[in-house]
Amino acid sequence: MPEPSNKENYVVGVDLGGTKILAGVFDGSLECVGSTKVSTKAQRGLDNVISRIERCVRDAVDEADLSIKQVAGVGIGAPGAVDFGTGTVMFAPNLEGWKDVPLKKDLEKQLGVPVFVENDGNIAVLGVHVVELKSKPRSVVGIFVGTGIGGGLISQGELFSGFNHTAGEIGHMVIDVNGPKCGCGNRGCFEALASRTAIFQRIKAGVKDGEKTLLTEMLGDGLEDLRSGDLRKAIRRGDKFVSKVIEQAAEYIGIGVANLVNILGPDVVVLGGGVMEALADEMTAIILKTAKDHAMPGTMKNVEIMVSKLGDSAGITGAAVLARREAK
Amino acid sequence: MPEPSNKENYVVGVDLGGTKILAGVFDGSLECVGSTKVSTKAQRGLDNVISRIERCVRDAVDEADLSIKQVAGVGIGAPGAVDFGTGTVMFAPNLEGWKDVPLKKDLEKQLGVPVFVENDGNIAVLGVHVVELKSKPRSVVGIFVGTGIGGGLISQGELFSGFNHTAGEIGHMVIDVNGPKCGCGNRGCFEALASRTAIFQRIKAGVKDGEKTLLTEMLGDGLEDLRSGDLRKAIRRGDKFVSKVIEQAAEYIGIGVANLVNILGPDVVVLGGGVMEALADEMTAIILKTAKDHAMPGTMKNVEIMVSKLGDSAGITGAAVLARREAK
Numbered sequence: 001m002p003e004p005s006n007k008e009n010y011v012v013g014v015d016l017g018g019t020k021i022l023a024g025v026f027d028g029s030l031e032c033v034g035s036t037k038v039s040t041k042a043q044r045g046l047d048n049v050i051s052r053i054e055r056c057v058r059d060a061v062d063e064a065d066l067s068i069k070q071v072a073g074v075g076i077g078a079p080g081a082v083d084f085g086t087g088t089v090m091f092a093p094n095l096e097g098w099k100d101v102p103l104k105k106d107l108e109k110q111l112g113v114p115v116f117v118e119n120d121g122n123i124a125v126l127g128v129h130v131v132e133l134k135s136k137p138r139s140v141v142g143i144f145v146g147t148g149i150g151g152g153l154i155s156q157g158e159l160f161s162g163f164n165h166t167a168g169e170i171g172h173m174v175i176d177v178n179g180p181k182c183g184c185g186n187r188g189c190f191e192a193l194a195s196r197t198a199i200f201q202r203i204k205a206g207v208k209d210g211e212k213t214l215l216t217e218m219l220g221d222g223l224e225d226l227r228s229g230d231l232r233k234a235i236r237r238g239d240k241f242v243s244k245v246i247e248q249a250a251e252y253i254g255i256g257v258a259n260l261v262n263i264l265g266p267d268v269v270v271l272g273g274g275v276m277e278a279l280a281d282e283m284t285a286i287i288l289k290t291a292k293d294h295a296m297p298g299t300m301k302n303v304e305i306m307v308s309k310l311g312d313s314a315g316i317t318g319a320a321v322l323a324r325r326e327a328k
Numbered sequence: 329m330p331e332p333s334n335k336e337n338y339v340v341g342v343d344l345g346g347t348k349i350l351a352g353v354f355d356g357s358l359e360c361v362g363s364t365k366v367s368t369k370a371q372r373g374l375d376n377v378i379s380r381i382e383r384c385v386r387d388a389v390d391e392a393d394l395s396i397k398q399v400a401g402v403g404i405g406a407p408g409a410v411d412f413g414t415g416t417v418m419f420a421p422n423l424e425g426w427k428d429v430p431l432k433k434d435l436e437k438q439l440g441v442p443v444f445v446e447n448d449g450n451i452a453v454l455g456v457h458v459v460e461l462k463s464k465p466r467s468v469v470g471i472f473v474g475t476g477i478g479g480g481l482i483s484q485g486e487l488f489s490g491f492n493h494t495a496g497e498i499g500h501m502v503i504d505v506n507g508p509k510c511g512c513g514n515r516g517c518f519e520a521l522a523s524r525t526a527i528f529q530r531i532k533a534g535v536k537d538g539e540k541t542l543l544t545e546m547l548g549d550g551l552e553d554l555r556s557g558d559l560r561k562a563i564r565r566g567d568k569f570v571s572k573v574i575e576q577a578a579e580y581i582g583i584g585v586a587n588l589v590n591i592l593g594p595d596v597v598v599l600g601g602g603v604m605e606a607l608a609d610e611m612t613a614i615i616l617k618t619a620k621d622h623a624m625p626g627t628m629k630n631v632e633i634m635v636s637k638l639g640d641s642a643g644i645t646g647a648a649v650l651a652r653r654e655a656k
Contacts, residue, residue: 161593164627164628164631165593166626172590173590174587175505178504263495264592265497293514294514296409298409299497
């Protein structure tokens with residue numbers, strides 16, 4: 001579906017994450033004309049997070065030299081199960097204490113602007129589909145590897161969110177039934193094997209067990225301020241231990257890709273999120289090889305597997321697309 | 329889509345399996361008016377199997393007191409990847425030597441009737457959707473547990489077969505990355521954990537390791553003629569070992585259900601196939617409990633998980649639906 005073009009029709013896209021909140025103001029051509037970032041600080045409680053979202057939106061609007069009155073709508077990607085009709089976040093495992101939160105209602109009261117809430121994986125795949133892929137592929141699976149692993153599906157050219165609006169919860173697909181415990185309580189979920197959280201846990205456990213790595217030189221023995229970019233730096237300086245951990249995570253992502261191609265038969269698989277953004281060069285070839293090894297013969301033929309160029313902006317972009325579609 | 333009603337419009341549905349071929353003649357109301365069954369005997373070679381399909385179709389037509397000239401079309405569900413346009417079976421792991429077999433062309437020559445070939449999992453879910461569920465649910469996942477595990481998807485009310493016509497290959501979704509080797513070469517595929525083949529292997533390995541079971545009393549130490557129904561009989565006579573193996577398989581099926589609900593968010597999950605037909609009473613409660621334990625909160629709400637009443641007829645029924653739709 002082509003997007004209506006209206007230069008005056010500003011919208012704001014918000015990516016609400018477990019650690020940070022991003023907001024971007026988009027013009028009628030879906031160009032980002034101003035953005036801001038604040039920490040989520042979920043531990044300070046629900047009301048505080050909602051106020052921080054409000055502040056982040058207002059700051060982004062100010063960055064773009066606009067006033068909130070010029071904004072037609074705000075879209076939000078939230079990390080969990082969302083009731084789209086009411087804009088309620090039903091639960092969000094990475095946001096402490098979030099259960100049945102009326103995010104749309106609360107923010108509309110504070111901002112005086114229509115607000116639309118969707119699952120963050122759905123939002124990110126929508127952004128990539130509309131802006132990066134120009135709405136061309138009929139069916140797309142998005143795999144977003146960050147703190148957790150989110151997903152989203154485009155089916156027959158449109159966002160597909162399923163019966164309970166929960167389709168695309170690929171992070172909790174069990175891949176290793178006897179594997180490490182996941183935040184959801186099960187074992188061996190995709191996100192317990194290949195998310196940034198899983199990668200960092202494996203690295204910290206390795207260091208405790210006496211593995212040698214440049215990361216301790218770079219950051220100290222506690223590895224307190226570890227980020228995905230540090231892993232890339234260590235690998236490029238020849239760190240064998242970090243290489244091995246990232247190789248293993250890339251293999252799990254490849255198995256995840258193969259499972260999803262076997263099940264869904266998409267035209268395109270999009271890889272995105274912070275981990276892919278930081279480590280695409282190190283991971284992509286391994287992901288592709290493992291996916292091809294694990295997919296059934298014939299299923300991968302001419303299927304495009306790509307790393308999104310939108311990087312961390314996929315979420316705010318998709319949220320802006322949503323706001324543009326929904327705001328009257 | 330309502331099926332056109334035409335009492336004269338007979339079609340034949342064929343379920344081509346790794347061990348047996350079923351054919352059923354269906355009238356304009358999709359009632360089965362005659363059916364036959366022959367062994368596949370894939371080891372005798374390709375041409376022999378195709379002749380056996382032809383014979384099975386002709387015998388079923390004869391059973392229904394009809395002549396082949398009264399048949400508008402023949403639908404076939406084949407166990408593997410199918411190019412629907414050409415009616416070619418591209419590969420079929422459970423049929424020795426089948427690679428790029430022009431099944432449609434060969435059979436049309438022999439029968440003089442239009443032939444339409446689809447993947448067997450797609451065909452079975454189509455049969456259940458149209459005949460048992462009256463085409464009502466918008467999105468359905470079918471899980472068919474037999475020699476292997478086949479699957480099929482209904483999306484937005486229609487059969488969804490994806491970009492390479494391979495969607496629904498759920499049997500090769502990896503669930504236990506370090507698990508037993510699968511026929512496809514990978515480890516821990518759904519079908520390497522929970523199919524009849526996997527169950528029988530586990531039982532035979534257990535007997536070799538000295539496990540006590542009534543099955544050896546019933547069938548001898550070699551367990552040569554073991555069938556799913558024997559497992560049910562043994563469990564009902566109190567066989568703890570067989571109970572445990574079936575419980576474990578049901579848990580894997582429950583994890584498979586949860587993965588598919590997390591990924592796809594369907595309205596309905598249909599369980600079918602020979603193993604489910606023989607052991608539904610023993611497995612269903614465990615499947616439901618495990619699926620609920622493993623699905624993300626909210627994803628299972630009001631999702632119907634049901635065992636198909638069509639049993640082994642789902643395949644011929646769906647093949648008949650296909651033939652009715654496609655035959656001019």
